Amino acid sequence: MEEKLHTFLQSGLLEKYLVGDTSITESVEVEHYIDSYPEVNAAYEKLQNNLEIVAKVNAVEAPYGSLDKILKATEEETKVVALKKPNKTPWYSIAASVAAFAFGFYSFTLYQENKELHSENDVVVDELFDLRSDIEKNNSQLNDLALQLQKLNNPDAQKYVFKGNERAKDLKTVAYINPVEKTSMIDVVTLPKLPEEQYYQIWAEFQDKMINLGILDETERRLRPIPYMEDALALSITIENRNGNVPGMDNEVAEILLKNK
Structure with missing residues:
Protein backbone atom coordinates (compact mmCIF):
# COMPACT_ATOMS: atom_id res chain seq x y z
CA MET A 1 0.00 0.00 0.00
CA GLU A 2 2.85 2.42 0.84
CA GLU A 3 4.33 1.82 -2.57
CA LYS A 4 0.95 2.56 -4.17
CA LEU A 5 0.60 5.83 -2.25
CA HIS A 6 4.17 6.82 -3.08
CA THR A 7 3.51 6.16 -6.77
CA PHE A 8 0.38 8.30 -6.65
CA LEU A 9 2.08 11.17 -4.85
CA GLN A 10 4.92 11.11 -7.38
CA SER A 11 2.54 11.05 -10.36
CA GLY A 12 1.84 14.82 -10.27
CA LEU A 13 -1.94 14.34 -10.27
CA LEU A 14 -2.35 16.32 -7.02
CA GLU A 15 -0.60 19.35 -8.53
CA LYS A 16 -2.66 19.09 -11.73
CA TYR A 17 -5.87 18.76 -9.69
CA LEU A 18 -5.02 21.79 -7.63
CA VAL A 19 -4.68 23.99 -10.72
CA GLY A 20 -7.70 22.42 -12.46
CA ASP A 21 -5.75 20.58 -15.14
CA THR A 22 -7.15 17.04 -14.58
CA SER A 23 -9.74 15.12 -16.54
CA ILE A 24 -12.97 13.88 -14.95
CA THR A 25 -11.53 10.41 -14.41
CA GLU A 26 -8.34 11.82 -12.92
CA SER A 27 -10.33 14.13 -10.64
CA VAL A 28 -12.39 11.21 -9.34
CA GLU A 29 -9.20 9.26 -8.66
CA VAL A 30 -7.53 12.20 -6.86
CA GLU A 31 -10.59 12.93 -4.69
CA HIS A 32 -10.84 9.25 -3.80
CA TYR A 33 -7.24 9.30 -2.57
CA ILE A 34 -7.77 12.55 -0.67
CA ASP A 35 -10.82 11.15 1.12
CA SER A 36 -9.34 7.71 1.77
CA TYR A 37 -5.74 8.38 2.78
CA PRO A 38 -4.65 10.96 5.38
CA GLU A 39 -1.20 11.13 3.80
CA VAL A 40 -2.70 12.28 0.50
CA ASN A 41 -5.02 14.77 2.24
CA ALA A 42 -2.09 16.24 4.15
CA ALA A 43 -0.09 16.55 0.93
CA TYR A 44 -3.05 18.25 -0.75
CA GLU A 45 -3.41 20.77 2.11
CA LYS A 46 0.31 21.43 1.97
CA LEU A 47 0.14 22.07 -1.77
CA GLN A 48 -2.72 24.53 -1.23
CA ASN A 49 -0.70 26.43 1.33
CA ASN A 50 2.32 26.46 -0.93
CA LEU A 51 0.20 27.74 -3.78
CA GLU A 52 -1.05 30.61 -1.62
CA ILE A 53 2.50 31.44 -0.60
CA VAL A 54 3.70 31.44 -4.19
CA ALA A 55 0.79 33.63 -5.19
CA LYS A 56 1.59 36.15 -2.46
CA VAL A 57 5.28 36.23 -3.29
CA ASN A 58 4.63 36.87 -6.95
CA ALA A 59 1.83 39.34 -6.32
CA VAL A 60 2.33 42.97 -7.50
CA GLU A 61 0.92 45.70 -5.31
CA ALA A 62 -1.78 47.58 -7.16
CA PRO A 63 -1.79 51.37 -7.31
CA TYR A 64 -3.65 53.20 -4.56
CA GLY A 65 -7.38 53.38 -5.26
CA SER A 66 -7.35 50.67 -7.95
CA LEU A 67 -9.59 48.31 -5.97
CA ASP A 68 -12.31 50.95 -5.50
CA LYS A 69 -12.27 51.75 -9.19
CA ILE A 70 -12.46 48.08 -10.19
CA LEU A 71 -15.30 47.31 -7.79
CA LYS A 72 -17.24 50.34 -8.96
CA ALA A 73 -16.80 49.34 -12.63
CA THR A 74 -17.77 45.73 -12.08
CA GLU A 75 -20.83 46.66 -10.04
CA GLU A 76 -22.15 48.58 -13.00
CA GLU A 77 -21.61 45.76 -15.53
CA THR A 78 -21.39 42.43 -13.76
CA LYS A 79 -21.95 40.78 -10.46
CA VAL A 80 -19.00 39.85 -8.36
CA VAL A 81 -18.98 36.13 -7.64
CA ALA A 82 -16.92 34.91 -4.72
CA LEU A 83 -14.56 32.05 -5.54
CA LYS A 84 -15.26 28.87 -3.66
CA LYS A 85 -13.15 25.84 -3.05
CA PRO A 86 -14.15 23.13 -5.50
CA ASN A 87 -16.62 20.71 -4.01
CA LYS A 88 -15.30 17.20 -3.76
CA THR A 89 -17.10 14.52 -5.66
CA ASN A 154 -13.69 -67.57 -53.44
CA PRO A 155 -13.24 -71.29 -54.31
CA ASP A 156 -13.31 -70.42 -58.00
CA ALA A 157 -10.33 -68.05 -57.68
CA GLN A 158 -7.08 -69.47 -59.03
CA LYS A 159 -3.73 -68.32 -57.65
CA TYR A 160 -0.66 -67.86 -59.89
CA VAL A 161 2.80 -66.86 -58.64
CA PHE A 162 5.21 -64.99 -60.91
CA LYS A 163 8.88 -65.72 -60.24
CA GLY A 164 11.61 -63.75 -61.94
CA ASN A 165 14.25 -65.18 -64.24
CA GLU A 166 17.96 -64.33 -64.27
CA ARG A 167 17.23 -60.70 -65.16
CA ALA A 168 14.98 -60.19 -62.11
CA LYS A 169 15.73 -62.90 -59.57
CA ASP A 170 13.99 -61.16 -56.65
CA LEU A 171 10.75 -60.54 -58.56
CA LYS A 172 7.67 -62.04 -56.95
CA THR A 173 4.12 -61.16 -57.93
CA VAL A 174 0.87 -63.03 -57.38
CA ALA A 175 -2.14 -63.08 -59.72
CA TYR A 176 -5.65 -64.16 -58.69
CA ILE A 177 -7.96 -65.07 -61.56
CA ASN A 178 -11.58 -66.12 -61.25
CA PRO A 179 -12.81 -67.49 -64.59
CA VAL A 180 -16.35 -67.87 -63.24
CA GLU A 181 -16.80 -64.23 -62.15
CA LYS A 182 -14.34 -63.12 -64.86
CA THR A 183 -12.19 -61.04 -62.53
CA SER A 184 -8.42 -60.68 -62.26
CA MET A 185 -6.31 -59.18 -59.46
CA ILE A 186 -2.58 -58.83 -58.98
CA ASP A 187 -0.51 -58.39 -55.84
CA VAL A 188 2.97 -56.91 -56.25
CA VAL A 189 5.15 -58.52 -53.56
CA THR A 190 8.66 -57.57 -54.67
CA LEU A 191 10.01 -55.91 -57.80
CA PRO A 192 13.76 -55.36 -58.22
CA LYS A 193 14.65 -51.70 -58.68
CA LEU A 194 15.16 -50.59 -62.29
CA PRO A 195 17.02 -47.67 -63.86
CA GLU A 196 14.93 -44.53 -64.27
CA GLU A 197 14.43 -45.09 -68.01
CA GLN A 198 12.91 -48.58 -67.51
CA TYR A 199 9.69 -49.99 -66.00
CA TYR A 200 7.78 -53.26 -65.51
CA GLN A 201 4.73 -54.08 -67.63
CA ILE A 202 2.26 -56.98 -67.49
CA TRP A 203 0.81 -58.61 -70.62
CA ALA A 204 -1.87 -61.10 -71.57
CA GLU A 205 -0.54 -63.52 -74.19
CA PHE A 206 -2.73 -64.97 -76.92
CA GLN A 207 -1.92 -67.25 -79.84
CA ASP A 208 -1.08 -64.37 -82.14
CA LYS A 209 -0.87 -61.22 -80.02
CA MET A 210 0.00 -59.64 -76.67
CA ILE A 211 -2.34 -57.19 -74.86
CA ASN A 212 -1.00 -54.63 -72.43
CA LEU A 213 -2.64 -54.94 -68.98
CA GLY A 214 -0.81 -52.07 -67.31
CA ILE A 215 2.39 -50.97 -65.61
CA LEU A 216 3.68 -52.51 -62.38
CA ASP A 217 5.26 -50.04 -59.99
CA GLU A 218 7.67 -51.27 -57.34
CA THR A 219 6.37 -48.57 -54.96
CA GLU A 220 2.75 -49.70 -55.40
CA ARG A 221 2.79 -52.91 -53.39
CA ARG A 222 -0.89 -53.62 -52.96
CA LEU A 223 -3.63 -55.84 -54.29
CA ARG A 224 -5.31 -54.24 -57.30
CA PRO A 225 -7.54 -55.33 -60.18
CA ILE A 226 -6.30 -55.82 -63.75
CA PRO A 227 -8.41 -56.42 -66.87
CA TYR A 228 -9.72 -59.97 -67.24
CA MET A 229 -8.76 -61.50 -70.58
CA GLU A 230 -10.96 -64.33 -71.85
CA ASP A 231 -9.06 -67.19 -73.50
CA ALA A 232 -5.62 -65.76 -72.62
CA LEU A 233 -2.94 -68.46 -72.71
CA ALA A 234 -0.49 -66.83 -70.31
CA LEU A 235 0.42 -63.69 -68.39
CA SER A 236 3.91 -62.28 -68.58
CA ILE A 237 5.93 -59.45 -67.06
CA THR A 238 8.49 -57.57 -69.13
CA ILE A 239 11.00 -54.78 -68.65
CA GLU A 240 10.30 -51.94 -71.06
CA ASN A 241 12.25 -48.83 -72.02
CA ARG A 242 10.65 -45.40 -71.93
CA ASN A 243 12.10 -44.60 -75.37
CA GLY A 244 9.18 -46.40 -77.01
CA ASN A 245 10.83 -49.56 -78.29
CA VAL A 246 8.43 -52.29 -79.47
CA PRO A 247 7.97 -54.91 -76.73
CA GLY A 248 9.29 -58.38 -77.40
CA MET A 249 9.85 -61.69 -75.71
CA ASP A 250 13.48 -60.78 -75.19
CA ASN A 251 12.28 -58.30 -72.52
CA GLU A 252 10.35 -60.96 -70.54
CA VAL A 253 11.41 -61.56 -66.93
CA ALA A 254 8.49 -63.71 -65.62
CA GLU A 255 5.63 -65.76 -67.06
CA ILE A 256 2.73 -67.93 -65.89
CA LEU A 257 0.64 -70.30 -67.98
CA LEU A 258 -3.09 -70.08 -67.39
CA LYS A 259 -5.25 -73.12 -66.76
CA ASN A 260 -7.82 -73.72 -69.43
CA LYS A 261 -11.40 -74.26 -68.36
Missing part, protein backbone atom coordinates in the same frame (compact mmCIF):
# COMPACT_ATOMS: atom_id res chain seq x y z
CA PRO A 90 -19.43 12.56 -3.29
CA TRP A 91 -18.33 9.07 -2.29
CA TYR A 92 -21.26 7.48 -4.11
CA SER A 93 -20.11 9.07 -7.38
CA ILE A 94 -16.69 7.56 -6.87
CA ALA A 95 -18.26 4.21 -6.07
CA ALA A 96 -20.42 4.41 -9.19
CA SER A 97 -17.41 5.24 -11.33
CA VAL A 98 -15.41 2.36 -9.87
CA ALA A 99 -18.37 0.02 -10.36
CA ALA A 100 -18.77 1.17 -13.96
CA PHE A 101 -15.09 0.63 -14.62
CA ALA A 102 -15.20 -2.82 -13.01
CA PHE A 103 -18.29 -3.74 -15.02
CA GLY A 104 -16.66 -2.57 -18.24
CA PHE A 105 -13.49 -4.53 -17.50
CA TYR A 106 -15.54 -7.62 -16.60
CA SER A 107 -17.60 -7.29 -19.80
CA PHE A 108 -14.45 -6.95 -21.90
CA THR A 109 -12.95 -10.02 -20.19
CA LEU A 110 -16.11 -12.02 -20.90
CA TYR A 111 -16.06 -10.85 -24.52
CA GLN A 112 -12.44 -11.98 -24.93
CA GLU A 113 -13.14 -15.35 -23.32
CA ASN A 114 -16.24 -15.81 -25.45
CA LYS A 115 -14.24 -14.95 -28.56
CA GLU A 116 -11.55 -17.49 -27.62
CA LEU A 117 -14.22 -20.12 -26.94
CA HIS A 118 -15.76 -19.49 -30.37
CA SER A 119 -12.33 -19.86 -31.95
CA GLU A 120 -11.64 -23.08 -30.05
CA ASN A 121 -15.10 -24.35 -30.97
CA ASP A 122 -14.42 -23.72 -34.66
CA VAL A 123 -11.15 -25.67 -34.37
CA VAL A 124 -12.94 -28.57 -32.66
CA VAL A 125 -15.66 -28.58 -35.33
CA ASP A 126 -13.03 -28.65 -38.10
CA GLU A 127 -11.21 -31.48 -36.36
CA LEU A 128 -14.47 -33.41 -36.00
CA PHE A 129 -15.19 -32.98 -39.71
CA ASP A 130 -11.66 -34.13 -40.55
CA LEU A 131 -12.02 -37.08 -38.19
CA ARG A 132 -15.38 -38.01 -39.71
CA SER A 133 -13.86 -37.77 -43.18
CA ASP A 134 -10.95 -39.99 -42.11
CA ILE A 135 -13.37 -42.51 -40.59
CA GLU A 136 -15.45 -42.60 -43.76
CA LYS A 137 -12.30 -43.00 -45.83
CA ASN A 138 -11.03 -45.78 -43.59
CA ASN A 139 -14.42 -47.51 -43.69
CA SER A 140 -14.39 -47.32 -47.47
CA GLN A 141 -10.89 -48.81 -47.58
CA LEU A 142 -11.93 -51.55 -45.16
CA ASN A 143 -14.95 -52.35 -47.32
CA ASP A 144 -12.73 -52.54 -50.40
CA LEU A 145 -10.32 -54.78 -48.54
CA ALA A 146 -13.18 -57.01 -47.38
CA LEU A 147 -14.40 -57.35 -50.97
CA GLN A 148 -10.88 -58.18 -52.14
CA LEU A 149 -10.48 -60.81 -49.44
CA GLN A 150 -13.85 -62.23 -50.38
CA LYS A 151 -12.70 -62.57 -53.96
CA LEU A 152 -9.44 -64.19 -52.88
CA ASN A 153 -11.26 -66.68 -50.68
Whole structure:
Protein backbone atom coordinates (compact mmCIF):
# COMPACT_ATOMS: atom_id res chain seq x y z
CA MET A 1 0.00 0.00 0.00
CA GLU A 2 2.85 2.42 0.84
CA GLU A 3 4.33 1.82 -2.57
CA LYS A 4 0.95 2.56 -4.17
CA LEU A 5 0.60 5.83 -2.25
CA HIS A 6 4.17 6.82 -3.08
CA THR A 7 3.51 6.16 -6.77
CA PHE A 8 0.38 8.30 -6.65
CA LEU A 9 2.08 11.17 -4.85
CA GLN A 10 4.92 11.11 -7.38
CA SER A 11 2.54 11.05 -10.36
CA GLY A 12 1.84 14.82 -10.27
CA LEU A 13 -1.94 14.34 -10.27
CA LEU A 14 -2.35 16.32 -7.02
CA GLU A 15 -0.60 19.35 -8.53
CA LYS A 16 -2.66 19.09 -11.73
CA TYR A 17 -5.87 18.76 -9.69
CA LEU A 18 -5.02 21.79 -7.63
CA VAL A 19 -4.68 23.99 -10.72
CA GLY A 20 -7.70 22.42 -12.46
CA ASP A 21 -5.75 20.58 -15.14
CA THR A 22 -7.15 17.04 -14.58
CA SER A 23 -9.74 15.12 -16.54
CA ILE A 24 -12.97 13.88 -14.95
CA THR A 25 -11.53 10.41 -14.41
CA GLU A 26 -8.34 11.82 -12.92
CA SER A 27 -10.33 14.13 -10.64
CA VAL A 28 -12.39 11.21 -9.34
CA GLU A 29 -9.20 9.26 -8.66
CA VAL A 30 -7.53 12.20 -6.86
CA GLU A 31 -10.59 12.93 -4.69
CA HIS A 32 -10.84 9.25 -3.80
CA TYR A 33 -7.24 9.30 -2.57
CA ILE A 34 -7.77 12.55 -0.67
CA ASP A 35 -10.82 11.15 1.12
CA SER A 36 -9.34 7.71 1.77
CA TYR A 37 -5.74 8.38 2.78
CA PRO A 38 -4.65 10.96 5.38
CA GLU A 39 -1.20 11.13 3.80
CA VAL A 40 -2.70 12.28 0.50
CA ASN A 41 -5.02 14.77 2.24
CA ALA A 42 -2.09 16.24 4.15
CA ALA A 43 -0.09 16.55 0.93
CA TYR A 44 -3.05 18.25 -0.75
CA GLU A 45 -3.41 20.77 2.11
CA LYS A 46 0.31 21.43 1.97
CA LEU A 47 0.14 22.07 -1.77
CA GLN A 48 -2.72 24.53 -1.23
CA ASN A 49 -0.70 26.43 1.33
CA ASN A 50 2.32 26.46 -0.93
CA LEU A 51 0.20 27.74 -3.78
CA GLU A 52 -1.05 30.61 -1.62
CA ILE A 53 2.50 31.44 -0.60
CA VAL A 54 3.70 31.44 -4.19
CA ALA A 55 0.79 33.63 -5.19
CA LYS A 56 1.59 36.15 -2.46
CA VAL A 57 5.28 36.23 -3.29
CA ASN A 58 4.63 36.87 -6.95
CA ALA A 59 1.83 39.34 -6.32
CA VAL A 60 2.33 42.97 -7.50
CA GLU A 61 0.92 45.70 -5.31
CA ALA A 62 -1.78 47.58 -7.16
CA PRO A 63 -1.79 51.37 -7.31
CA TYR A 64 -3.65 53.20 -4.56
CA GLY A 65 -7.38 53.38 -5.26
CA SER A 66 -7.35 50.67 -7.95
CA LEU A 67 -9.59 48.31 -5.97
CA ASP A 68 -12.31 50.95 -5.50
CA LYS A 69 -12.27 51.75 -9.19
CA ILE A 70 -12.46 48.08 -10.19
CA LEU A 71 -15.30 47.31 -7.79
CA LYS A 72 -17.24 50.34 -8.96
CA ALA A 73 -16.80 49.34 -12.63
CA THR A 74 -17.77 45.73 -12.08
CA GLU A 75 -20.83 46.66 -10.04
CA GLU A 76 -22.15 48.58 -13.00
CA GLU A 77 -21.61 45.76 -15.53
CA THR A 78 -21.39 42.43 -13.76
CA LYS A 79 -21.95 40.78 -10.46
CA VAL A 80 -19.00 39.85 -8.36
CA VAL A 81 -18.98 36.13 -7.64
CA ALA A 82 -16.92 34.91 -4.72
CA LEU A 83 -14.56 32.05 -5.54
CA LYS A 84 -15.26 28.87 -3.66
CA LYS A 85 -13.15 25.84 -3.05
CA PRO A 86 -14.15 23.13 -5.50
CA ASN A 87 -16.62 20.71 -4.01
CA LYS A 88 -15.30 17.20 -3.76
CA THR A 89 -17.10 14.52 -5.66
CA PRO A 90 -19.43 12.56 -3.29
CA TRP A 91 -18.33 9.07 -2.29
CA TYR A 92 -21.26 7.48 -4.11
CA SER A 93 -20.11 9.07 -7.38
CA ILE A 94 -16.69 7.56 -6.87
CA ALA A 95 -18.26 4.21 -6.07
CA ALA A 96 -20.42 4.41 -9.19
CA SER A 97 -17.41 5.24 -11.33
CA VAL A 98 -15.41 2.36 -9.87
CA ALA A 99 -18.37 0.02 -10.36
CA ALA A 100 -18.77 1.17 -13.96
CA PHE A 101 -15.09 0.63 -14.62
CA ALA A 102 -15.20 -2.82 -13.01
CA PHE A 103 -18.29 -3.74 -15.02
CA GLY A 104 -16.66 -2.57 -18.24
CA PHE A 105 -13.49 -4.53 -17.50
CA TYR A 106 -15.54 -7.62 -16.60
CA SER A 107 -17.60 -7.29 -19.80
CA PHE A 108 -14.45 -6.95 -21.90
CA THR A 109 -12.95 -10.02 -20.19
CA LEU A 110 -16.11 -12.02 -20.90
CA TYR A 111 -16.06 -10.85 -24.52
CA GLN A 112 -12.44 -11.98 -24.93
CA GLU A 113 -13.14 -15.35 -23.32
CA ASN A 114 -16.24 -15.81 -25.45
CA LYS A 115 -14.24 -14.95 -28.56
CA GLU A 116 -11.55 -17.49 -27.62
CA LEU A 117 -14.22 -20.12 -26.94
CA HIS A 118 -15.76 -19.49 -30.37
CA SER A 119 -12.33 -19.86 -31.95
CA GLU A 120 -11.64 -23.08 -30.05
CA ASN A 121 -15.10 -24.35 -30.97
CA ASP A 122 -14.42 -23.72 -34.66
CA VAL A 123 -11.15 -25.67 -34.37
CA VAL A 124 -12.94 -28.57 -32.66
CA VAL A 125 -15.66 -28.58 -35.33
CA ASP A 126 -13.03 -28.65 -38.10
CA GLU A 127 -11.21 -31.48 -36.36
CA LEU A 128 -14.47 -33.41 -36.00
CA PHE A 129 -15.19 -32.98 -39.71
CA ASP A 130 -11.66 -34.13 -40.55
CA LEU A 131 -12.02 -37.08 -38.19
CA ARG A 132 -15.38 -38.01 -39.71
CA SER A 133 -13.86 -37.77 -43.18
CA ASP A 134 -10.95 -39.99 -42.11
CA ILE A 135 -13.37 -42.51 -40.59
CA GLU A 136 -15.45 -42.60 -43.76
CA LYS A 137 -12.30 -43.00 -45.83
CA ASN A 138 -11.03 -45.78 -43.59
CA ASN A 139 -14.42 -47.51 -43.69
CA SER A 140 -14.39 -47.32 -47.47
CA GLN A 141 -10.89 -48.81 -47.58
CA LEU A 142 -11.93 -51.55 -45.16
CA ASN A 143 -14.95 -52.35 -47.32
CA ASP A 144 -12.73 -52.54 -50.40
CA LEU A 145 -10.32 -54.78 -48.54
CA ALA A 146 -13.18 -57.01 -47.38
CA LEU A 147 -14.40 -57.35 -50.97
CA GLN A 148 -10.88 -58.18 -52.14
CA LEU A 149 -10.48 -60.81 -49.44
CA GLN A 150 -13.85 -62.23 -50.38
CA LYS A 151 -12.70 -62.57 -53.96
CA LEU A 152 -9.44 -64.19 -52.88
CA ASN A 153 -11.26 -66.68 -50.68
CA ASN A 154 -13.69 -67.57 -53.44
CA PRO A 155 -13.24 -71.29 -54.31
CA ASP A 156 -13.31 -70.42 -58.00
CA ALA A 157 -10.33 -68.05 -57.68
CA GLN A 158 -7.08 -69.47 -59.03
CA LYS A 159 -3.73 -68.32 -57.65
CA TYR A 160 -0.66 -67.86 -59.89
CA VAL A 161 2.80 -66.86 -58.64
CA PHE A 162 5.21 -64.99 -60.91
CA LYS A 163 8.88 -65.72 -60.24
CA GLY A 164 11.61 -63.75 -61.94
CA ASN A 165 14.25 -65.18 -64.24
CA GLU A 166 17.96 -64.33 -64.27
CA ARG A 167 17.23 -60.70 -65.16
CA ALA A 168 14.98 -60.19 -62.11
CA LYS A 169 15.73 -62.90 -59.57
CA ASP A 170 13.99 -61.16 -56.65
CA LEU A 171 10.75 -60.54 -58.56
CA LYS A 172 7.67 -62.04 -56.95
CA THR A 173 4.12 -61.16 -57.93
CA VAL A 174 0.87 -63.03 -57.38
CA ALA A 175 -2.14 -63.08 -59.72
CA TYR A 176 -5.65 -64.16 -58.69
CA ILE A 177 -7.96 -65.07 -61.56
CA ASN A 178 -11.58 -66.12 -61.25
CA PRO A 179 -12.81 -67.49 -64.59
CA VAL A 180 -16.35 -67.87 -63.24
CA GLU A 181 -16.80 -64.23 -62.15
CA LYS A 182 -14.34 -63.12 -64.86
CA THR A 183 -12.19 -61.04 -62.53
CA SER A 184 -8.42 -60.68 -62.26
CA MET A 185 -6.31 -59.18 -59.46
CA ILE A 186 -2.58 -58.83 -58.98
CA ASP A 187 -0.51 -58.39 -55.84
CA VAL A 188 2.97 -56.91 -56.25
CA VAL A 189 5.15 -58.52 -53.56
CA THR A 190 8.66 -57.57 -54.67
CA LEU A 191 10.01 -55.91 -57.80
CA PRO A 192 13.76 -55.36 -58.22
CA LYS A 193 14.65 -51.70 -58.68
CA LEU A 194 15.16 -50.59 -62.29
CA PRO A 195 17.02 -47.67 -63.86
CA GLU A 196 14.93 -44.53 -64.27
CA GLU A 197 14.43 -45.09 -68.01
CA GLN A 198 12.91 -48.58 -67.51
CA TYR A 199 9.69 -49.99 -66.00
CA TYR A 200 7.78 -53.26 -65.51
CA GLN A 201 4.73 -54.08 -67.63
CA ILE A 202 2.26 -56.98 -67.49
CA TRP A 203 0.81 -58.61 -70.62
CA ALA A 204 -1.87 -61.10 -71.57
CA GLU A 205 -0.54 -63.52 -74.19
CA PHE A 206 -2.73 -64.97 -76.92
CA GLN A 207 -1.92 -67.25 -79.84
CA ASP A 208 -1.08 -64.37 -82.14
CA LYS A 209 -0.87 -61.22 -80.02
CA MET A 210 0.00 -59.64 -76.67
CA ILE A 211 -2.34 -57.19 -74.86
CA ASN A 212 -1.00 -54.63 -72.43
CA LEU A 213 -2.64 -54.94 -68.98
CA GLY A 214 -0.81 -52.07 -67.31
CA ILE A 215 2.39 -50.97 -65.61
CA LEU A 216 3.68 -52.51 -62.38
CA ASP A 217 5.26 -50.04 -59.99
CA GLU A 218 7.67 -51.27 -57.34
CA THR A 219 6.37 -48.57 -54.96
CA GLU A 220 2.75 -49.70 -55.40
CA ARG A 221 2.79 -52.91 -53.39
CA ARG A 222 -0.89 -53.62 -52.96
CA LEU A 223 -3.63 -55.84 -54.29
CA ARG A 224 -5.31 -54.24 -57.30
CA PRO A 225 -7.54 -55.33 -60.18
CA ILE A 226 -6.30 -55.82 -63.75
CA PRO A 227 -8.41 -56.42 -66.87
CA TYR A 228 -9.72 -59.97 -67.24
CA MET A 229 -8.76 -61.50 -70.58
CA GLU A 230 -10.96 -64.33 -71.85
CA ASP A 231 -9.06 -67.19 -73.50
CA ALA A 232 -5.62 -65.76 -72.62
CA LEU A 233 -2.94 -68.46 -72.71
CA ALA A 234 -0.49 -66.83 -70.31
CA LEU A 235 0.42 -63.69 -68.39
CA SER A 236 3.91 -62.28 -68.58
CA ILE A 237 5.93 -59.45 -67.06
CA THR A 238 8.49 -57.57 -69.13
CA ILE A 239 11.00 -54.78 -68.65
CA GLU A 240 10.30 -51.94 -71.06
CA ASN A 241 12.25 -48.83 -72.02
CA ARG A 242 10.65 -45.40 -71.93
CA ASN A 243 12.10 -44.60 -75.37
CA GLY A 244 9.18 -46.40 -77.01
CA ASN A 245 10.83 -49.56 -78.29
CA VAL A 246 8.43 -52.29 -79.47
CA PRO A 247 7.97 -54.91 -76.73
CA GLY A 248 9.29 -58.38 -77.40
CA MET A 249 9.85 -61.69 -75.71
CA ASP A 250 13.48 -60.78 -75.19
CA ASN A 251 12.28 -58.30 -72.52
CA GLU A 252 10.35 -60.96 -70.54
CA VAL A 253 11.41 -61.56 -66.93
CA ALA A 254 8.49 -63.71 -65.62
CA GLU A 255 5.63 -65.76 -67.06
CA ILE A 256 2.73 -67.93 -65.89
CA LEU A 257 0.64 -70.30 -67.98
CA LEU A 258 -3.09 -70.08 -67.39
CA LYS A 259 -5.25 -73.12 -66.76
CA ASN A 260 -7.82 -73.72 -69.43
CA LYS A 261 -11.40 -74.26 -68.36
